[in-house]
Structure formats: C-alpha cells, structure tokens
Amino acid sequence: MTTTTTPHSRFAVARQVADAVLLEGYVLYPYRASAAKNRLRWQFGVLVPPAWGRAHEEHVLQQTEILMEPRGAATLALELRFLHAQRRTVQQAADGGGFTEVAELHLADRVLVPWDEGAEERVEVSVPVAELLGDDGVTFPFRRPARVDPEPVLDAAGRTVGRLVRRTEEIEGVLRLRATELPGAYRVLRLRAVVENTSPWTPPPGAGPADREAALPRSLVAAHLLLGLDCGSFLSMTDPPEWARQAVAACENRHTWPVLAGEPGRADVVLSSPIILEDHPAIAPESLGAMYDATEIDEILALRTAALTEQEKREARGTDPRAAAVIDLADSMPPEVLERLHGAVRALREVTGPEQPPLLAELPSEDVVFRPDTPWWDPARADTADPVRDRITVGGVPVGPGSRVLLRPGLRRTDAQDLFLRGRTALVEAVLHDVDGGVHLAVTVEDDPGADIRREQGRFLYFQPDEVTPLEDA
Incomplete structure (x- = not known):
C-alpha cells in the first residue's frame, strides 16, 4: 500500500536540514555587520553569472545525478531553493523632507547599518517521470525580476525617522531534468538535475576578484535541491546495494552531493546539498533555533551571545532580523532549556564478546x-x-x-x-x-x-x- 502525500508534506522533515544548509554561515557570531568575519560572506553553493564565472573560475552550475526506482506512473517533485542577496541601505529622514543615506541610524533598541540580506527563493516543479525519458528531457527556465523596496523606520513614538531601502537585482536561471533507463534485471533510472545561472549580466571592465560583491546579487547563493517520488524510491549514493555500486560510481555529481533525507527508514526524498552530509541527516532535537554560525555548538553560541554588551546587542539586532532573533533567543532562554544543550546520549549498547588480545x-x-x-x-x-x-x-x-x-x-x-x-x-x-x-x-x-x-x-x-x-x- 502506497500513501500519497503532497510535495510540501513529503519535504517537511528534510526541509529542517535544508534550512540549515540554506543559512550555513549566513551571519556569524558576534552577529554584527562590523565583525571582520561577517565581511566575507556567501561561500556555500554560490552559482554566479556566466560572465563572472568564466573570468574568475567560479561555479555557474551544479549537477546532481542519482539513481531511482520509480513505480507505475510516478511523479517527480522537485524544489530548488537558494538565497537571493539584496542590498540594504539606511536613510535618515531630513528636516526639510526627503531622506539622506547614512552609515548608521540609532534607535532605542538597535543600530541600523547597511547590510546584504538573503531572501529565500524557491522554484517548484512537478513532472511525470515518463516525461523525463529521452535525449532532451525537460527544461524549466526561471527568472526573478529586479526591484526596489523601501521600508519606513519608526521610532518609539511612531514617527518616521528614516527608511531602509532594499535593492534586488535580476536573476535568470534554468533547471534541466533528464532520466536514462539503465540496463539490468531491475528497472533503475539515472536522474540528472542541472541548476544553472544564465543571467546575462557582465562585470564592468577591469573588475577583479575583489569586486565579487557586484556579482553576488545576481547569483544563486546556497543553492540546493529537494527531490521526491510519490511512488518509488531513490538509491543511496553513500551506501548503495551491492548490485548498484557500479552504476552509482558512474554518476557524476558536480559541486553538490545527494543524500537520502526525510523520515528515517524511507527512501522517497533526496536532499542534494553543496555541503556533504550523510544519509538521513537530522537537526538535534535540543536545538531551539538556527544559530547560523557554521558548525559551532549551540550551547557555546548561546552563552557567548548572552554575554554580549547591550551596545553590541543593539548593533546585532540592527544588522539583520535573523541576528535579532538569535539575540532575543539567547536573552530569553531559561536555565533548564540551556541545560538541555549541554549534551545528550543518543544510544546505549551492551558490549559483549571475547576479551581483547594483548596489544x-x-x-x-x-x-x-x-x-x-x-x-x-x-x-x-x-x-x-x-x-x-x-x-x-x-x-x-x-x-x-x-x-x-x-x-x-x-x-x-x-x-x-x-x-x-x-x-x-x-x-x-x-x-x-x-x-x-x-x-x-x-x-x-x-x-x-x-x-x-x-x-x-x-x-x-x-x-x-x-x-x-x-x-x-x-
């Protein structure tokens, strides 16, 4: 008996880990824009415009290849997720009307500063597996237009004291899917999924690696894929069955690695990530929220964040809404919750067997x-x-x-x-x-x-x- 679920519900468990991939290193402790380590960002899964990639040898595309065993009239659900970097500038209200761009805008609880925010983007596709067979497969182009979004900044009395202006550049890309049936006793397909940045933007003459900031707003940042079958299963690329090892070894994954995700014991969901993971990765249940700081430990980050001065917290809150959420979480965490972060025993087993020989x-x-x-x-x-x-x-x-x-x-x-x-x-x-x-x-x-x-x-x-x-x- 097969239970049919919507793509959204099928990806629910895997999306918890995918969120961690999406925001890996998004903003680092001490969560302030002025911190030196927050001045070089966007390092994982960045797909740059072709003109920049050719000039500076950065990745323009990522390719996922994985084996799957669809049954009947199976449908493949796919979700491409990435961050779209948007430039945020800070403007102060002028006495005579209008606004003037400033480096800082002081409020009672925060200090607003210019910053590059990351807006989550999704490209969702659902296609019958039968349509993927053939030399050409299927192609799904996508585009995100340029836009300017002003947001008023109000003081405690409700008066407009400034505004934030977010500028988002245009991004164009394409998602190409193709399946090939492999010979053998089992019906196995090799699925290839290619994500490519096709933005026509070209860097100004003489632009060097130091000018990467100009390419980032036109790039797909932390790009990764969620794939799901409504009827059938995927094969593990890390620990495939013996009969499939040769076919798995022939798969070519470029700048990404697919692992089984979703609920333990199931094989109908795959997460293809620029960060190498093991099959069925999971977020520790003790973790209360995203700390964003690479592979640091939640307990250490929570203690360090709580120890920041009030001025440092004001700047962190003004750096990014996600940083503000981390500060609020650390400030409001009760002792019994903090104790849960100290450690956990996942499993115990009885050790039996013959005594060890002399060493x-x-x-x-x-x-x-x-x-x-x-x-x-x-x-x-x-x-x-x-x-x-x-x-x-x-x-x-x-x-x-x-x-x-x-x-x-x-x-x-x-x-x-x-x-x-x-x-x-x-x-x-x-x-x-x-x-x-x-x-x-x-x-x-x-x-x-x-x-x-x-x-x-x-x-x-x-x-x-x-x-x-x-x-x-x-």
Missing part, C-alpha cells in the same frame, strides 16, 4: 613497548594507572617521569611545529594511556625558559614512544 606496538628498529593484557581503565585491576610513577620500556630501557629522551618526531602523525623539535632533548613528566591502549609521553623540552611555567600549569608536549630515544636516566 603490542611494532616500532622502528628493535623498539617494543609492552601494553598489559588488561586495559588500564578496567576497575578490576589492582594496579590502576598512575601517570607520575608509571614506566614503559623503549628499546630495552625503562622510561618514565624524570627520564631524559631525544625527540625524533614521526612523519606519519606529526604537525609542522613538532618538526622544529627534532633532535632536541626533553624531560619526561608523565606516562599517559588512552582508552584505545595507546601510550603517550608528556615532556618538557630542556633549555626551554618556560618549562617551569608549563610544568606548573600541566601544559606539556606529547609524543609516542616510537618518537623518542632514551638517554641516560636522570
């Missing part, structure tokens, strides 16, 4: 480090770990706190800074064991004038046993 690390030359049969964190052990007394054997020499070693960082896991320490001598401060059975030596470098301070604060450098050579024991 031995094969090191260069004849170095061997012994690791006990019973992990150090086992509460049944009589001799629990003691970093300030534990010793290990490296090259037949016992090494522990107080031992002197020669540092020879390993290339396979060393960062560039550690390479400066190659050949230096160091003093072992502690022997540490991790939960995976690994051993780490905490050391301070000899002749380091800050060694005493590091020792007081417990701030050490860490190396594995195969990255040191024992010297005479201190």
Whole structure:
C-alpha cells in the first residue's frame, strides 16, 4: 500500500536540514555587520553569472545525478531553493523632507547599518517521470525580476525617522531534468538535475576578484535541491546495494552531493546539498533555533551571545532580523532549556564478546613497548594507572617521569611545529594511556625558559614512544 502525500508534506522533515544548509554561515557570531568575519560572506553553493564565472573560475552550475526506482506512473517533485542577496541601505529622514543615506541610524533598541540580506527563493516543479525519458528531457527556465523596496523606520513614538531601502537585482536561471533507463534485471533510472545561472549580466571592465560583491546579487547563493517520488524510491549514493555500486560510481555529481533525507527508514526524498552530509541527516532535537554560525555548538553560541554588551546587542539586532532573533533567543532562554544543550546520549549498547588480545606496538628498529593484557581503565585491576610513577620500556630501557629522551618526531602523525623539535632533548613528566591502549609521553623540552611555567600549569608536549630515544636516566 502506497500513501500519497503532497510535495510540501513529503519535504517537511528534510526541509529542517535544508534550512540549515540554506543559512550555513549566513551571519556569524558576534552577529554584527562590523565583525571582520561577517565581511566575507556567501561561500556555500554560490552559482554566479556566466560572465563572472568564466573570468574568475567560479561555479555557474551544479549537477546532481542519482539513481531511482520509480513505480507505475510516478511523479517527480522537485524544489530548488537558494538565497537571493539584496542590498540594504539606511536613510535618515531630513528636516526639510526627503531622506539622506547614512552609515548608521540609532534607535532605542538597535543600530541600523547597511547590510546584504538573503531572501529565500524557491522554484517548484512537478513532472511525470515518463516525461523525463529521452535525449532532451525537460527544461524549466526561471527568472526573478529586479526591484526596489523601501521600508519606513519608526521610532518609539511612531514617527518616521528614516527608511531602509532594499535593492534586488535580476536573476535568470534554468533547471534541466533528464532520466536514462539503465540496463539490468531491475528497472533503475539515472536522474540528472542541472541548476544553472544564465543571467546575462557582465562585470564592468577591469573588475577583479575583489569586486565579487557586484556579482553576488545576481547569483544563486546556497543553492540546493529537494527531490521526491510519490511512488518509488531513490538509491543511496553513500551506501548503495551491492548490485548498484557500479552504476552509482558512474554518476557524476558536480559541486553538490545527494543524500537520502526525510523520515528515517524511507527512501522517497533526496536532499542534494553543496555541503556533504550523510544519509538521513537530522537537526538535534535540543536545538531551539538556527544559530547560523557554521558548525559551532549551540550551547557555546548561546552563552557567548548572552554575554554580549547591550551596545553590541543593539548593533546585532540592527544588522539583520535573523541576528535579532538569535539575540532575543539567547536573552530569553531559561536555565533548564540551556541545560538541555549541554549534551545528550543518543544510544546505549551492551558490549559483549571475547576479551581483547594483548596489544603490542611494532616500532622502528628493535623498539617494543609492552601494553598489559588488561586495559588500564578496567576497575578490576589492582594496579590502576598512575601517570607520575608509571614506566614503559623503549628499546630495552625503562622510561618514565624524570627520564631524559631525544625527540625524533614521526612523519606519519606529526604537525609542522613538532618538526622544529627534532633532535632536541626533553624531560619526561608523565606516562599517559588512552582508552584505545595507546601510550603517550608528556615532556618538557630542556633549555626551554618556560618549562617551569608549563610544568606548573600541566601544559606539556606529547609524543609516542616510537618518537623518542632514551638517554641516560636522570
């Protein structure tokens, strides 16, 4: 039995994640236009006009290819979503009438400043799968006209003290859909969906990468697709069935990646995103609202936002309505709600099976480090770990706190800074064991004038046993 749903309801669950994709990095903490990191925006899924793309090697189109198994007279529902950048300027009411453009307009609760807002745009398509077959497929051109929208700004008494003027540039694009039936025992179609910016705008002569601001209002920002079948299913591109792996590998996805979305256990909805996700991505239920700040943690952002000064909050509220909503959310969040953001256990499982075998690390030359049969964190052990007394054997020499070693960082896991320490001598401060059975030596470098301070604060450098050579024991 198949339950038929409207495209809107079918996309409801997937749209929660799609909203996060749409607004990824939209406005970054501390949510003020004056913040340096808010001066370089619109980084994900940007499809620029062709003239700009050719000149500066930016993406003009994105292509999604995915396999689907439609049944009967299936219909494909598709929703293209993107942000349309619009320039907002601030004007102050003049005494003699009219308005004058200003850099700031101070109100009681906010400071209005010029800013590029992002207006959500959608292109919705519904087409029978049978019409997608053939060499040409189907094409859906779309256009968003240029416009100017003034908005009056009123003070607490209701008097007009200025206005916001939003200027939106024209955007033209095309959505091309085509399906190809693949040979084999199963009826499988390869669906190709191409989103392309076809705006005829050309940059002024001599425009360079620094003039990208002129191209952004004519670009599709954070462009992504929602696709749904009313009868049938899609195949996972991340974990396809064995029989489909070769066909999945032949799919060409350009500047986007499709994953199964929607309700868990279903495969009738796909989200094709410029940000790589796993199948059935979901928003944490503890999250109360969009924080917009890339992959930062809600708890940290909420605490930091609540700690902003009143003047900083006034500027953030005047930067963007979405930023104002974040400030209001942080200010109104009760303690019990904030506690929910601290962490959650998603699942527990019982660990059973045979005991782990002894762990031995094969090191260069004849170095061997012994690791006990019973992990150090086992509460049944009589001799629990003691970093300030534990010793290990490296090259037949016992090494522990107080031992002197020669540092020879390993290339396979060393960062560039550690390479400066190659050949230096160091003093072992502690022997540490991790939960995976690994051993780490905490050391301070000899002749380091800050060694005493590091020792007081417990701030050490860490190396594995195969990255040191024992010297005479201190």
